[in-house]
Amino acid sequence: MTEQPDRALLRGVQALVCDLDGVVYRGAAAVPHAIDVLRKVGIPVLYVTNNASRSAAEVAEHLVDLGLVVDPSEVVTSAQGAAHLVLQARPTATVLAVGGPGLRVALEDVGLTVVTRAEDADTVVQGYGPQVSASDLAEAAYAIAAGAWWVATNTDATIPNERGIAPGNGALVGAVERAVGRSPDRVVGKPNPDLYELASARLGVTPALVLAVGDRLDTDIAGANAAGMPSALVLTGVSTRDEAASATEELRPTYVIDDLRGLY
Numbered sequence: 400m401t402e403q404p405d406r407a408l409l410r411g412v413q414a415l416v417c418d419l420d421g422v423v424y425r426g427a428a429a430v431p432h433a434i435d436v437l438r439k440v441g442i443p444v445l446y447v448t449n450n451a452s453r454s455a456a457e458v459a460e461h462l463v464d465l466g467l468v469v470d471p472s473e474v475v476t477s478a479q480g481a482a483h484l485v486l487q488a489r490p491t492a493t494v495l496a497v498g499g500p501g502l503r504v505a506l507e508d509v510g511l512t513v514v515t516r517a518e519d520a521d522t523v524v525q526g527y528g529p530q531v532s533a534s535d536l537a538e539a540a541y542a543i544a545a546g547a548w549w550v551a552t553n554t555d556a557t558i559p560n561e562r563g564i565a566p567g568n569g570a571l572v573g574a575v576e577r578a579v580g581r582s583p584d585r586v587v588g589k590p591n592p593d594l595y596e597l598a599s600a601r602l603g604v605t606p607a608l609v610l611a612v613g614d615r616l617d618t619d620i621a622g623a624n625a626a627g628m629p630s631a632l633v634l635t636g637v638s639t640r641d642e643a644a645s646a647t648e649e650l651r652p653t654y655v656i657d658d659l660r661g662l663y
Contacts, residue, residue, distance in 0.1 A: 476505065525575065
């Protein structure tokens with residue numbers, strides 16, 4: 400692990416895969432310096448997020464509002480990753496979507512059938528949504544207890560926003576786990592490599608030549624390591640310098656930077 404790398408950090412990589420919450424923005428507001436850096440980074444950038452609450456188009460619109468030029472095709476969400484997984488494994492699935500509107504959009508975009516009642520579902524996909532209610536979680540539990548295949552978009556325990564650190568999808572998944580007595584059959588988001596592999600394929604660049612940037616050791620950095628990508632932990636979100644220094648090999652970043660200005 401190298402702290403505060405020199406300006407050669409991006410030399411030798413062909414693309415950047417950048418996390419969003421805690422790296423580019425917190426809630427609606429931009430993280431200081433992030434937009435200026437990303438405007439002039441000079442290589443292709445994909446924005447990859449475990450947050451499944453919004454569609455790729457909504458995320459892109461948010462980034463444009465902050466001052467970046469971003470197309471929806473340059474955003475990869477864990478909702479898209481989950482939709483891709485379900486389509487491959489169960490193309491005729493009837494899916495109970497528990498999460499924000501972006502989750503339903505991602506599932507329907509690939510042609511999957513989305514239902515609202517546990518009795519009609521053979522698959523449950525659970526993602527983050529700030530408006531997810533106890534009745535939504537109960538519906539998921541009823542379907543899973545009846546035998547539905549359970550996919551979680553991610554299990555981040557927390558999510559940073561403009562007011563502080565809020566409970567994330569991992570907390571919501573945990574509530575369902577307590578009700579049904581087991582864990583999801585599959586978790587798609589970081590720290591699993593799925594989203595990074597999807598991003599690498601979309602870029603057309605081998606993972607070893609893509610730099611992953613994130614604020615969490617347990618998701619962003621672990622996922623990058625699992626996918627074979629070099630990584631930079633940015634200290635504008637959840638994980639700290641001390642945590643990086645004592646991290647196990649699976650969670651250890653290639654670089655640690657104070658903010659995105661450390662990229663070059």
